[in-house]
Amino acid sequence: MLNYSNNYIDSRxxxxxxxxxxxxxxxxxxxxxxxxxxxxxxxxxxxxxGDSLGPLVGYKLAPHIQPFEQVYLFGTLEEPVxxxxxxxxxxxxxxxxxxxxxxxxxxxxGNMDKIGYINIKKGPLKPGLGVNKNLPPVGDISITGVVNVxxxxxxIVLQNTRLSLVMNMANIIYKGIYKSLxxxxxxxxxxxx
Numbered sequence: 687m688l689n690y691s692n693n694y695i696d697s698r699x700x701x702x703x704x705x706x707x708x709x710x711x712x713x714x715x716x717x718x719x720x721x722x723x724x725x726x727x728x729x730x731x732x733x734x735x736g737d738s739l740g741p742l743v744g745y746k747l748a749p750h751i752q753p754f755e756q757v758y759l760f761g762t763l764e765e766p767v768x769x770x771x772x773x774x775x776x777x778x779x780x781x782x783x784x785x786x787x788x789x790x791x792x793x794x795x796g797n798m799d800k801i802g803y804i805n806i807k808k809g810p811l812k813p814g815l816g817v818n819k820n821l822p823p824v825g826d827i828s829i830t831g832v833v834n835v836x837x838x839x840x841x842i843v844l845q846n847t848r849l850s851l852v853m854n855m856a857n858i859i860y861k862g863i864y865k866s867l868x869x870x871x872x873x874x875x876x877x878x879x
Contacts, residue, residue: 694803697831697855702804706829706862709806710789711869713827717808723783726751726863727775727824728761729792729813731768736833736847739793741766742856743863750864754871758783761791769819776824790825791859793852795836795843802851804859805830831855 695705718724726747730740744762751759760775761767767775779786790811796803811828814821833855834847 693806694800695806697802697804697858702858703861703865706804706806706859707865707869710827710829710863710866713806713808714787714789714866714870717826718787719785722756722785722787724754724757725779725783725786725788726757726759726761727767727779727788727790728759729767729772729790729811729824730761731766732763734841734844734847735849735852736795736844737768737793738763739831739833739852739856739859740791742852743791743859746856746860747863750867754867757867757871769814769821772813772821772824776822787827788825789827789829789863791829791831793833793844794830795834795840796832798835800832801834802855803832804855805832829859831859 693709695702699705714724728740728744730737732738732741740761741763744759747759748762751757760779779788792811792813806827806829808827810823810825811830812821812823833852834843836843
């Protein structure tokens with residue numbers, strides 16, 4: 687039976703891609719209707735190292751999404767989805783894709799012992815929570831990567847997050863999502879990472 691509580695995966699583990707792929711595949715297989723469009727919504731901005739996790743995942747996924755029918759990507763380095771346009775983007779998604787199934791990805795702040803961990807759970811994420819922004823929850827499945835410590839001076843903490851950590855986490859999340867898409871949509875031709 688699938689555990690719907692938080693599932694923390696250490697991005698430094700050799701099995702991280704496999705674990706992320708399995709969780710995403712199982713969540714989607716159990717909760718998504720075949721007629722629903724899958725929306726991959728990568729939230730964040732390239733103007734802050736710590737908050738660039740979502741756009742980096744989107745950037746890495748973008749060249750691989752086209753072969754998948756009913757799968758759409760929003761949020762890349764070139765066209766980020768962030769606090770100023772999130773509501774407009776979600777309104778657009780809902781107007782173009784009736785009853786979409788949304789996989790939302792964002793960076794988060796957390797405890798020191800969780801830095802570098804990726805959290806996958808059923809249900810929405812709350813973008814901007816770490817920096818005290820009041821944005822609407824989004825997603826049927828959420829993936830958050832703990833990029834730094836939360837609790838005080840969040841903007842400065844995000845600005846001073848190590849790029850190597852964020853890049854590594856983006857690689858792991860992108861590969862996990864891509865691997866789950868390959869298994870869910872039974873693609874004939876698989877690209878090598």
